[in-house]
Amino acid sequence: MQNFDSSRFPEAGVGLEYHLPHGAGAGGLDPTIERILGEGLPYFDYLEFQPTHCILQPRLKELGGRVPVLLHSSSLSLGSVGIEMDREFLHMTRRLCDRTSSPWLAEHISWSRFQGGDTQHFILPSLAREVADTVVANALELQAFTRTPLVLENAPRLFSMDIGQELSEGGFICSVVERSDSGFLLDLDSAISTARALGYDLRDYLRSLPLQRLIEVHIGDPRRDWDILRQLLQCAPLKAITIEWDIADRAEDPQLSALIKEIKALRSEPLFWQAAPVASAPAPAGGAVDGQSLFELRPGTWLGFAHQSFSLRDRRRGLDLELSTEFLPLVRHFLCPRTLDSALLLPGALQGESLAVLQELIELGLLQPGQSRGLAEPEDASDIWAHWQDALDFYLGTRTQTATPYISVAQMEEQLAGKALQQRQPSAFKDYFSHPFLALDNPLLASAPALGQQSLLDVLSDRETCRTFDGSPLSARQLSLLLYYTWGATQMRRNPMGDFFLKKTSASGGSLHAIEVYPILLNVQGFEAGLYHYSVRRHGLELLSREDPRAWIGAACGEQDWISKAAVVFLSTARLERLAWKYPGSRALRVALMDCGHLSQSFALVATALGLKSCTTAALRDETFETRLGLDYLREPVFLLNGAGG
Incomplete structure (x- = not known):
C-alpha cells in the first residue's frame, strides 16, 4: 500500500449540493444562482455541482470566481471496459476545473458508456479485476488531463451479483482508490443501502473501505449519522462534508445553519480559499520592476510548433527555448506591450510553473521592456504582403516546387494500411455522448415542396448574401434539411483502416471530412436557443450550453449586430487530427480551408433552395467561440460562420 499525501486536498469545510430546479429545461435564470452571484454563500463554505449542470445553467460557471466550489461528475464512465472516456466531456471538465479553481474533482466508481452510446445514468460495475484495471487507468488519465486531484465515490449496490465477482465490494473500492492514488469520497447513504442489500454489518463494511484516504463525505441525514461522522473526523483526513440537501430549499433554513455550525465545531481548520498567497510579478535580471511595467516579445523572435510543445527562437542570439503548449497563451499575451500584472490574470498564471516561465523569458531577454504604441504612421502598402507576414510564412511554407515529390495512390494506401x-x-465522427441529445426530423421523408422545385441553375442564380434578416423563425424541418444536405453523411461505409468513409454533398480532401459544425440556435421552432453540436453519426443535436447567444453573437462576429436577427448560425471548425493522420505536411491545412469553402457554398445553395436567406462571414473573434464552445484551438481551429433566416 503506497503512502497517501492528504495535503494535496485542502480543507473545504461544510457545503451543500446544487440541484437543477424543476423545469430547468425551460431556460431562464435560476434565482438561487443569481442570489449567490450577488450576495455570496449565506452560512456554508462551498457549493458542489456537476459539470453537466453548466450545460443547462451556464451561469453556474461564473460561481468559481465568486464563491468556493467543488466539482462532482457522474458522466465520465470510468468503469466502461474497452470504451474510451468522452474526450469532449473531458475537455469541458478540465476547463471547469481551471475556471472554478475546484481543489479536487469527484467522480463515481461506475460506468454508463457503451459502444456507440451512453445510458445517461451511471451503473455499478462488476467486481472483476479487468473492470478494476479499467477504472484505475481512466482515473489516472483523468487526473493527468485535468491537472486536478481526484476523489472516487462509492455508489449504492442494491442487489448481489455472483457472476464475474472476483473481489469483495470493499476490496474492489480499496483497489481502485489506492492504485490510482486518488482520494475517497464516502457517500454514507449509499454505504448504508449497500450494507443492507448485501447483508453486511454497516460498521464492518465501513472499515473495509479506504478510510485512510477519506477526503469527502456525502451525508443525507447528519443527525441520524452523527456518531459515524464524529468517528470519521477522528480517524480520517476528512476535508469536506457535503450535506446532500438542495440549496434552493435551504437558503433560509435556521436549523440547517445551526447544524452546520455544530459540524464545523467538531474540527476547526483554515479553509482552502482563506489567506491564499497573492503572487507578484517576477523581476527581470536588471532588478525589480513595477507590475505595471510594459513588456513585449523581443522583435525577431520566431514561434515554432511541435506536437505538444512550441519553441521560441532568437536566431541572432542563438537562443532556442522549448516550452509546453500550456504556456502558449502566456507567450501570446506579450505579442504586443502588456503589463506583467495583466499576465497574472491569465488562467493558471498564478501557478508556480507559469511564474517561473515568465521569469525565464525576462532573464533570457525574450521578453523586453516595451512602450505603449500610439497611432502608427501610414505604411507603404505597395507590397501586397506588407500586412500579411503571418500569412506569407504559411504560404511560403506550404508552397510546392517543380521537384516536390508525390507518391501514388497505391503507395499511399500501402503506407496507411x-x-x-x-x-x-x-474517428470520422465527433460525439458528445454525455450531453443531452435531440433527434432531428428524418430529412429523407421531406416532401418535394419543402426542398423547393427550382433547377440547379435557378438556385445558383438566386443565391445572394443577406445582411438584413427579419428575425422570423426557422422550422425544425428546415433546420434538419440544412444540416443533412450540407454537413450530413449521405452514405457511410467501413474503410480498410477500421474507421468510416463518409460521403457528403461536398467534396473533401482525402475523403477525411475534417470539418465539424456547431449550430447556434437563435430562433428555431421546437428548440431552445443555445449552443449545440451537430452529430453526423446520429443526425441530431448535442446540447453544449442552454444560453441565449443573441446577447453576444454580434460582438463575436466582429460587431456585426445584424447577425443576431438570423434564426440560426453555423460555426465551422476543423478536426486537424483527421488530416494530420494521413497528411503529415503543413499543406494539409490548405485542404481544410478548401473543405470549409466547399461546405459553405453547399450551405448557401441548400438555404436558397429552401427559400431562406443566408450569409457567410469570417470576421470572427475566434477566442470567443473557442471559450463558449470549449474548443482547443490547436486541435480544432475556428474557420467560418454561416447564417440562415428569413
Whole structure:
C-alpha cells in the first residue's frame, strides 16, 4: 500500500449540493444562482455541482470566481471496459476545473458508456479485476488531463451479483482508490443501502473501505449519522462534508445553519480559499520592476510548433527555448506591450510553473521592456504582403516546387494500411455522448415542396448574401434539411483502416471530412436557443450550453449586430487530427480551408433552395467561440460562420 499525501486536498469545510430546479429545461435564470452571484454563500463554505449542470445553467460557471466550489461528475464512465472516456466531456471538465479553481474533482466508481452510446445514468460495475484495471487507468488519465486531484465515490449496490465477482465490494473500492492514488469520497447513504442489500454489518463494511484516504463525505441525514461522522473526523483526513440537501430549499433554513455550525465545531481548520498567497510579478535580471511595467516579445523572435510543445527562437542570439503548449497563451499575451500584472490574470498564471516561465523569458531577454504604441504612421502598402507576414510564412511554407515529390495512390494506401496497425485512424465522427441529445426530423421523408422545385441553375442564380434578416423563425424541418444536405453523411461505409468513409454533398480532401459544425440556435421552432453540436453519426443535436447567444453573437462576429436577427448560425471548425493522420505536411491545412469553402457554398445553395436567406462571414473573434464552445484551438481551429433566416 503506497503512502497517501492528504495535503494535496485542502480543507473545504461544510457545503451543500446544487440541484437543477424543476423545469430547468425551460431556460431562464435560476434565482438561487443569481442570489449567490450577488450576495455570496449565506452560512456554508462551498457549493458542489456537476459539470453537466453548466450545460443547462451556464451561469453556474461564473460561481468559481465568486464563491468556493467543488466539482462532482457522474458522466465520465470510468468503469466502461474497452470504451474510451468522452474526450469532449473531458475537455469541458478540465476547463471547469481551471475556471472554478475546484481543489479536487469527484467522480463515481461506475460506468454508463457503451459502444456507440451512453445510458445517461451511471451503473455499478462488476467486481472483476479487468473492470478494476479499467477504472484505475481512466482515473489516472483523468487526473493527468485535468491537472486536478481526484476523489472516487462509492455508489449504492442494491442487489448481489455472483457472476464475474472476483473481489469483495470493499476490496474492489480499496483497489481502485489506492492504485490510482486518488482520494475517497464516502457517500454514507449509499454505504448504508449497500450494507443492507448485501447483508453486511454497516460498521464492518465501513472499515473495509479506504478510510485512510477519506477526503469527502456525502451525508443525507447528519443527525441520524452523527456518531459515524464524529468517528470519521477522528480517524480520517476528512476535508469536506457535503450535506446532500438542495440549496434552493435551504437558503433560509435556521436549523440547517445551526447544524452546520455544530459540524464545523467538531474540527476547526483554515479553509482552502482563506489567506491564499497573492503572487507578484517576477523581476527581470536588471532588478525589480513595477507590475505595471510594459513588456513585449523581443522583435525577431520566431514561434515554432511541435506536437505538444512550441519553441521560441532568437536566431541572432542563438537562443532556442522549448516550452509546453500550456504556456502558449502566456507567450501570446506579450505579442504586443502588456503589463506583467495583466499576465497574472491569465488562467493558471498564478501557478508556480507559469511564474517561473515568465521569469525565464525576462532573464533570457525574450521578453523586453516595451512602450505603449500610439497611432502608427501610414505604411507603404505597395507590397501586397506588407500586412500579411503571418500569412506569407504559411504560404511560403506550404508552397510546392517543380521537384516536390508525390507518391501514388497505391503507395499511399500501402503506407496507411501499415500505419493503421500501429496507430488507429482518428474517428470520422465527433460525439458528445454525455450531453443531452435531440433527434432531428428524418430529412429523407421531406416532401418535394419543402426542398423547393427550382433547377440547379435557378438556385445558383438566386443565391445572394443577406445582411438584413427579419428575425422570423426557422422550422425544425428546415433546420434538419440544412444540416443533412450540407454537413450530413449521405452514405457511410467501413474503410480498410477500421474507421468510416463518409460521403457528403461536398467534396473533401482525402475523403477525411475534417470539418465539424456547431449550430447556434437563435430562433428555431421546437428548440431552445443555445449552443449545440451537430452529430453526423446520429443526425441530431448535442446540447453544449442552454444560453441565449443573441446577447453576444454580434460582438463575436466582429460587431456585426445584424447577425443576431438570423434564426440560426453555423460555426465551422476543423478536426486537424483527421488530416494530420494521413497528411503529415503543413499543406494539409490548405485542404481544410478548401473543405470549409466547399461546405459553405453547399450551405448557401441548400438555404436558397429552401427559400431562406443566408450569409457567410469570417470576421470572427475566434477566442470567443473557442471559450463558449470549449474548443482547443490547436486541435480544432475556428474557420467560418454561416447564417440562415428569413
